[in-house]
Amino acid sequence: MSVYSDQRGITYTAASQEAVDHFDATINEYVHMGTEAGARLKETLVADAEFPMAHILRGCFMQLFCIPALTEKAKQSLVKARAASASVGVDDREQHHMDALGAWVAGDMRSALEHWESILLDHPLDMLAVKLSQFTHFYLGDSRQLRDSMARILYAWHPEVPGHANVLGMYAFGLEESGDYAAAERAGRLAVENDPADPWSVHAVAHVLEMQGRRRDGIAWLRELEPHWRVANNFRFHLWWHLALYHLELEQYDDVLQLYDREFRAEPSEEYLDICNATSMLWRLEERGVQVGDRWKELAEISAARIHGHGLVFPDMHFMMALAAAGDTRNGDAMLRSLEETRGQSGVTQAAVIETVGLELARAIAAWYRDDYHGVVEHLLPIRYSLPELGGSHAQRDLFHQILIAAALRAPCPALARALLGERTRLKPHNAWSWQHYAKALEAVGDEKAASEAAAQARSMLAA
Structure with missing residues (x-):
């Protein structure tokens, strides 16, 4: 089997340049959050059915959904990748990718991350390793690593390198999550200037504007770039959520509900980020006294199928919220039992997250919907500084800080509420x-x- 290069000079063990070109197109769709990544990957495997990295990429795509049934498909892809590598061989970089997928399907996200970071030491232009390392740092809640992982490789990403703007946008987001808003905005705006079709770069600047309370600037930013990002995959719903969040903070609740119904919840998607968008917005609306009707019902029906697995604890907390808000105590209790059974499992990254923060947060959410505000405080206050371990962004996790504050006011624990709000x-x-x-x-x-x-x-x- 021969070796061929992608557009950045990264080499692949494959049957033809055509197969590598299709692989490259798949990565480009993935990084730009396009809707054709699956189709491009199928073309890759048609061109070379024994392309080890194509099978690895398919497994990674399956893992990104965080659905147990798709983890089984990821394991099948890993088996095919190993069989292909035994037949045609792979180099050390490709072996790291294979080992990373093996660790990931076993639940060891930290070991998978070590493999991707090892790749980037010698191959900083490996876009798949770049993107997956960023995803993992994000869901491990380490904002400094989210920033520094990109900073370590920027030396190799010259402006003429394809994908430079994408990596700059990832760096901008890491800067934002680390609190360096001025640098984040500069990097993010430059990334968008160079590639306005990259939704992640648009998103990085949107986060800066959210964290700085620049709501009207945020609305203008997203509306101006809407023709570019509205054609993205489900990530476009998250950008609509950000737009709705600006309107929420301006108390323009009719606009929020319109965006909910017509944009980010217009389709009955079961993708976990879509559920996170919807549940977190409904809680914010209800806490502000806005009637949301029966919107919780369909979210709870979807969440009832996500009680087990726990591939990521961050969305699990939103599934728990949907069940509790809809009054589905049977499935809510089942979620709590499942979390209890999973916590602390050796070698499983998210089991450790359940142990330190996830289970107590789920109990706090359940207590909120029982009007047990003292219970919310009891469960949530001791873990509030551990919330970053859930992953997600500061803007997303702010939901849980708002729950604690609202519960302290309702309990009532006025001195605690004053202290929290003073911060x-x-x-x-x-x-x-x-x-x-x-x-x-x-x-x-x-x-x-x-x-x-x-x-x-x-x-x-x-x-x-």
Whole structure:
């Protein structure tokens, strides 16, 4: 079997240049969150049915769905990759990819990540390793590694290298999650300027604008670039969610519900990020007193099929929320039992996350929907600094901080609420929700003057 190169000079053991070109096109679709990645991969395997990296890529695609049945398909792809490698051979880089998939399907995300990072030391232009390492750092909740993993390889990604803008956008997101908003915005805007068809780069800047409370700038940013990202795969729903979040913080609730119904929940998708978008927005709306009708029902029906597996704990918490919000205590209790049975399993990365944070957070969510606000505080307060272990972004995990604050006010634990909101208004000084709730907490402890000042701050945020 011969060796052929992709557009960045990365070599592959394959039957033909045609097969590698199809593989390259598949990676390009994946990185740009296009809708044709599956079709491109099929073309790759038609061109070379014994292409080891194509079988590995198929296995990785299966894993990205975080569905137990598809993990079985990923294992089948791994078997085919190993058989192909025994027949045609692979180099050390390709072997690392194979070993990474083997670790991933066994539940050991950290070992898989070590393989991808090892690849990038010697092969920084391996786009598959770049993208999968970023995905894994994100869902392991390590914002510094999310940033530094990209920083380590940028030396090789010159502007003329295909995919440079994509990697710059990934770096921008790592900068944002690490709190360097100015640098993140510069990198993200440059990435979009060079490749406006990359939704992730658009997304990186959207996060900066969210974290800085620049809601109207965020709306303008996403609307301006909408023709580019609205043709993306399901990730477009997440960008619609970001748009809705800006409107939510401006208390434009009719706009939020319209975006929910017409855009990011217009299709009955079962993809986990889509469920996270929907459940987190419905909780925010309800907490603000907005009636959401029967929108929880279809989310709970989907979530009832996701009780077991626990490929990622972050979406599991949203499945738990949908079940609890819809009053499906039977399946909610089953989810709690499943989490209890899974926690602490040796060698399984997400089992450790369940042990340290996931189970207690799920219990807190269940308590919220029983109106047991003291229970929410009891379960959630001790783990709040461990929430990054769930993965996800600061903006996404903020849901759980809001739950704790709202529960502290309702319990009532006014001194705790005041303390939490004292932190929050300094961390997010341009967030009207924070100042509104701070005003409630200050009033509850009898500080009328400070409460009035906090309420005025909230009004100024909404008027800005």
